Amino acid sequence: MTAIGIYGSRGRMGQAIAAELAGLGARHAGGTDAKDDPAPLAQAADVLVDFSSPAALEAHLAAARASRTPIVIGTTGLSSAHHALIDEAAAEIAVLQTGNTSLGVTLMAQLVREAAARLDSDWDIEIVEMHHRHKVDAPSGTALLLGAAAADGRGTTLAETSVYDRAGVTGARSEGTIGFASLRGGSVIGDHSVVLAGEGERIELVHRADSRAIFARGAVRAALWLAKQAPGRYAMAEVLGL
Template sequence: MTDIVILGAKGRMGTMLINRTLADESLNLVGACERKGHADGLNYECAVSDCLEELLPNVPGAVIIDFTAPEASVTMAKTAAKHGNPAVIGTTGLNPEQQAELAESAKKTPIFWAPNMSVGVNVLLKIMPLLVQALGDSYDMEVVETHHRMKKDSPSGTALKLAQVLAEARGWVYDDVKKHCRDGIIGERPQKEIGVQTLRGGDVVGEHTMFFFGPGERIEVTHRAHSRETFAAGALRAAKWLARQKPGKLYSMADIF
């Protein structure tokens, strides 16, 4: 049985993670944590706290699951490393420096980070390079992502990862070819470019489409998340796997596959 601690326990993802953990006989909810002054009302039969530093000594070895915010996730990883607790992170919007900090913490305790916990999205990340290489250089590649109006980062972490994979499959450096916004008289589209465009509105859980515009035809590959449950399921799957791993690298869904 895998012991689980949920961070951001009152949030939409936190609540879903707790419910799925309680419903899974192979998991044991041992802790629920919220921000300072926000732990009131967490009525679960486990340790409840608004301070992870104080909670972790009471739950040695428990896997922390965190879908909060970049700065909070980086701080959490350092705390997890200090106490030797593995941690699964589904937070998006981490910059390269923050990702490097996670990798540093991962040298001391098993840390898993994925910008998208969906099994379907991570399968796409593995197979899209095959499509890119098969189509060849005559196809223009673009990515469009749509999320709910409350999402704070743009483009989404998933859209960035998908676009990076497309660029790598062409042998390009993503930062050299990315185009996150087009406005005004911009001239013809360069061949060596990948556009990533963002839509925001309503309660859309998450939708990503990769376009391949070729001579006389167009290919579209779309992934739609119908419910946040797909992310919760992926995170719990990762937690079960991570509990058996050793520190030394920042793990991802590719490692599970």
């Protein structure tokens, strides 16, 4: 039975993943906090799941590479430097990085990509997300994942099309851009809407998370899948065969 280790095991997601493993009767190789040495867990686990913090990612990747242990990275708020480290690690081990491990969000991203590919650039794309008051990064990793899917569908990138800040007299909306709006409040686990607005009509794709268990369930499924893969960088879509 595959042994899964959890980086960030005391956080909300870490606890949810541990509960999911217990419910499945799966092997739990243990967990670590930010202050712990990541190497022993990497050596004990067949595959790692990281929902800790961007500051801890470099050490976690180094430990995974040293022990040749595949790793699922669900930590959000990553920088371009973090992604460069992930690319380096993926040359030696299997790495799955995602802004959201929900199977529903993974399918939603595929639908967003398809819609963006089939509709002209005069259909405006806006992404709205809401999370609990304690979330520290914005836009959410999921919003960025959905935005990247929309950009990919149009044969471009978020770096070229994204708009994150509108305040004051901004002028008319530029065609082809992808806008983001972030809401924070209460205990909302995660709501995401992708709005495709054309002249006289509008399409809205919506995902609402009612429990962190959905992310834990997807993370465990991703970990079990990744444990069997060759070195490389993977995404949740591949777990579903999309």
